[in-house]
Amino acid sequence: MESFARTLDLEFTSTCILICNDVVGSTLGPTSRKLLKEMRNIVKKLLALLCAAAFLAATPGAEASPRRIRLIFAGREAIVELYDNAAAASLVKMLPLTLDFEDYGGKERIAYPPEKLSAEGMPDSYAPKAGEMTVYAPWGNIAIFYKDHHSSGGLVPVGRFVSGAEAITVMGEGVRVEEIR
Known part of the structure; x- marks a missing residue:
């Protein structure tokens, strides 16, 4: 050198x-x-x-590893790699928690965390792909997409599934969400 x-x-x-x-x-x-x-x-x-x-x-490990969360439901496990933004950070602060998901619009599963996630510094709209976790800022709900969706105002990206995305459609009540350390 x-x-x-x-x-x-x-x-x-x-x-x-x-x-x-x-x-x-x-x-x-x-x-x-x-x-x-x-x-x-x-x-x-x-x-x-x-x-x-x-x-x-x-240098391996010189950069911080992305934060990940685990969703445990129906005898399954899914891993979500969080984006580096205020919405993801506010979700991590609430963990661990248990959420009840339901289908919405035939494209996504939604649940309401105990507090709204931050949308600070985020774009006005977002077009999520299948396997992405978002928050719909106006309602404060987490939305996990199992089909691609058009750009929608108020959607804020939170993370993307790196495993278990094929089981999003069976997410229901009692989904345990925890940070992977």
Whole structure:
């Protein structure tokens, strides 16, 4: 990594000297040398930042894992990976809880948590896909879609099923919802 940065630094310096010589038509004066030195320092700092970012991106576990919740119902288990938003965070704060789901519109199962989930910072509408968990902000209900749905005002994305989505249609009373730690 260090040799790569050194090579880039040398190439950058050489290119700057060639450009300056071409523009000025002579060798570099004291002011040009000072500017070139400042430019080299800036490039070194940028390279250090790029190297650090590349290291973090390549390091397993460097990023926080997405939050997940488990839904337990009818002898089954489903896992939902939560989106990083205020609605999902407000749901996690209520856990664990037990919800009673019912069918709504032949596309979704709905339940009412004890408190409304936050819709802060969310878009005005959302078009959920099958296997997504949302909240319908005007009513405060959780809506889990088992069929794709058109964009609807008030729908806020909460998460997506990573397992167990095929059983959404049998979700009924007494669904236990808990955070996976």
